[in-house]
Amino acid sequence: MARPVKSARTAQSSQRRKVRRDLAAAALELFATKGYEATTVDEIAATAGVARRTFFRHFRSKEEAIFPDHDDTLERVEAVLLDAPPQENPIDTVCRGIKEVMRMYAASPSLSVARYRLTREVPALREREIASVSRYERLFTRYLLNRYDEHSHLGDEPLLAEVAASAVVTAHNHVLRRWLRRDGQGDVEAALDHAFTIVRRAFGDLPAGAGQRAGAPRAVTDGEVLVTVARTDAPLPEVMRAIERALDQRG
Known part of the structure; x- marks a missing residue:
């Protein structure tokens, strides 16, 4: 009925x-x-x-x-996070979630390219685009914070969740912009997977704990916080190499 x-x-x-x-x-x-x-x-x-x-x-x-699909896409992203397998690393879950955003753009390459060009020329549209994208970043930050061990980083869990979420979103945006500048040509999903591999090297071992689902993998750390510096216009690989160098120096 x-x-x-x-x-x-x-x-x-x-x-x-x-x-x-x-x-x-x-x-x-x-x-x-x-x-x-x-x-x-x-x-x-x-x-x-x-x-x-x-x-x-x-x-x-x-x-x-000119951004008609972000609301529906946000719902799909939320569904990915809610339905994630218990044993999946939280960073992997977030990477899968943001792929829904890329698929939204890739579903209509010509429209996405035209919109990209327009937003470069009109500050009001650029601001609207930034506001739309920030919704995904806030969603990922909340999700990661809920999954991290609340005693593993001596109160720095909010910082780590925000930095990790930002890294995933930055990787996505880097790949998306390169694809749009090439007029929507090329295997954008393969490029995104490569970018996520770089992100996982830096953030894939952050420990999940109190907020995680049962059975999720855990890691033990000494509670240190990593800080590194890179130019805001630096290519993603350069940013990740800076992080890796900082990690090597810490060890």
Whole structure:
């Protein structure tokens, strides 16, 4: 008896995604042809074939409109974290989670490339993109903090969780930007896997404990905190080599 209700909800969700994507395509087209500042919400709605009030049911502002899939992607990422096998290393789980974000971009390469170029030119869109990405980083930080042993780093668990989450997100963004600059050409998932291999060298052995699921692997550390310095524009391999050198010096 519940099946028709579920089917109706699925249809509504599908229609919602379609409207959001139509609005995003309209916004992107108008921003590219008329310019961001000259484009109005009314024009975006009209181009998409919907009313102004429909636009505001889906987006709060015109800059938000060109990122229609982040909400749904965030839900998929959360599902990856919640459904992770008990024995999986937390860093591996987070790496699997952020792959959902990459798949979102890779599903429409031409749209992603056009959006990337536009966000480079319009500060308001760039700020919106940064805000969207930061939601994933906060989610990963909370997840890792919940998985780390609360007595392993003498109170530095929040720092380590945030740094590790940031490393995973930075690796993802580094690979994504390189792919977008190549017009969406190449095996982006293979490049992402390589970047994650580098991240795991630095963070894969952080201990999980009190917040972890039963059976998750543990590691013993002496509670030290690693601090290293790298340029903000340094390539990811250079950043990771700096971390590795610091680890070698510590040992």
